[in-house]
Amino acid sequence: MNPWVDFLLDSLGFGATFMYGSTGEILTEKAGHLNLGIPGVMCMGGAGGCLMLNLIGESALPPFLIVILGILASFLTGALMGLIYSFLTVTLRANQNVTGLALTTFGVGLMKVLMSDKTRISVKRYLVTPKQYFRFPFAGRSDSLQVLGVMFFLAVIVACLSSYVLYRTRTGLNLRAVGENPGTADAAGINVTRYKYLATCIGSGIAGLGGLYYIIDYMASQEAYLSIEAYGWLSIALVIFVLWKPHMTIPGSFIFGVLFSCSSHIANIPWITVTVAAKPILKMLPYLFTIVVLIISSIRNKRENQPPASLGLSYFREER
């Protein structure tokens, strides 16, 4: 295949991991909660999905059902992690940074324990589910679209849907109000606690899908789980890069995908020569771009490009 097409499709596919992670994180941040637990959530989402596939992967169920159940399990595991986070930060009003970091510590650790050989519930056998099941029409294909799986298209749909909900519905308006100024939202009769809980749990569920996508759909490799944590952090970077707009994660994740995977693809392109030393510099670029975007948006200080105003602050009604 043409190395360029190969490179671009692969970047698209790889980028979808961040698309899930950052769409989920955007929903959470729009409710005013900076969830630094996203890497842990993505790891556990991956583990949950794999656990389900491990149970049903070899059964006689129709392939599309296996795929859907796997996705569902992954979503629920992610949402459960989100529930821990929102119970601590919303109900118990704990510091969000600390809770998020603890969630990452916990999630990454638990996934590694679950996925390793030595434990009893080993999910290592998840790969019995053929990767082909994750290709439309749930049976695999051989044309160039085989690079992109079912879950890639799901990611695009989820990102667009999130944008629609956030910017075109009353629910989204209320949610943004909660993230900007919970006090005002509360006074307007919006149930702040419910919005925060739902946004965090659904967001974490979506982020969890990113883990499953990366392990099964994109990589389908035994060791894939080890790198999810890094991509979780990259997803948080992408949130800033796309200025808190879910639909923008589609081009954004593509750019990140290009930057992050070009170091391995660029060797196939005849007229470009890259030294080994340039690889880490290329991988550094997504983070540098994110910093630049962060700085530019703070200099321009346009209201629609700022983080939600109450991001990172707990809301206690009786506080003045």
Next chain:
Amino acid sequence: MQPRHTRLKEPLVHLTKRETPGFAASMLIRVAAFVLGMLVCGLVAFLLVGKLQKEPGRIWEFYNCFIKGSFSTERKLWSFLKNIAVLLCIALALTPAFRMRFWNIGAEGQTLMGVLAAIAVNFYLGGKYNPAVRWPEWSLLVLMLAAALLAGAVWGLIPALFKAVWNTNETLFTLMMNYVATFLVSYCLIKWVPSGSSSLGKLSSGKFPTVFTGLSKPAYSDYLVIILIVLAATALIYIYLNYTKHGYEISVVGESVRTARYVGISVKKVIIRTMIVSGLLCGLAGYLIGAGLDRSVTTDSVGGQGFTAIMVAWLAKFDPLMMILTAGVIIFLNQGADQISTSFEISGALPNVIIGIVLFFIIGSEFFINYKLNFRKREPKEAVR
């Protein structure tokens, strides 16, 4: 008489903020949370560890591992103290920034830059890069320290400048800087190690002199030096924050930026100065890791301690003396869980699970310290009728 159905129902629980939580009560709540967390850890371990399910009696061994992990041998005790010192040093670095409500989560990167700078000096001037250039040991050590401090300070200063001038979100900025530092390390490693193994190995130069000779192993002397340096730093930071004008200014900026402006404190200056202090201490931690312990650098040299330190500092309510305790608890859990991993043959990631669970409980317990729950009182019979 008012009809019953129009009366507003009081919520079941009503929260009020406690003004000054008592010390004894709050410690009691924290200890209770810790114990509860440990019990849940046992439960989770029971679910995860096959050997425990076969022999439930070994659950005592499970808890005993925590004691064994830190105190059973001299070597473990030394590494317990040394690990506390390093973690404490990073947590101390974060404290001035946190007191100012500058959410610096870039300690990982700042420390890593410290390690990198120290090792870079050692690599180029210590004889490994070019045997003809070999500086005397003491000057090498001083230069390494200076380089590490400078690198840490620069890495802390960059986000601070943007925060001070354009109010750029510091949490996200410092987080990104961590990864820039990581890839900078892998870039340097590729440059330094041409074979492509990307492992530098332990450098022979730039070694701490063996100050304390009476100890059973020479490595313990380095540990003791590190512990003493960090203890001194703890005292200095405690004094800096509580008894100097700078410390006072940091507290005022943290409480309210507007008040600070009103009383004539230059907020920009305080932010920049404090982050330099923060970065310097991270650089010191990097020096201790790079020069004192590893004499080498990898992308994993700091190993997530920059993030753990955030929790150490927060759990201690940004009090340098309390941090000795909280860092101790974290390292105690870490070493205990490592011991469990070897005793029960499970994956090495178990410490993270255990620390995560215990942290959830301690984080949650803060709520009961800061807030008072007022349950709805049962209404007297007459009022109902």
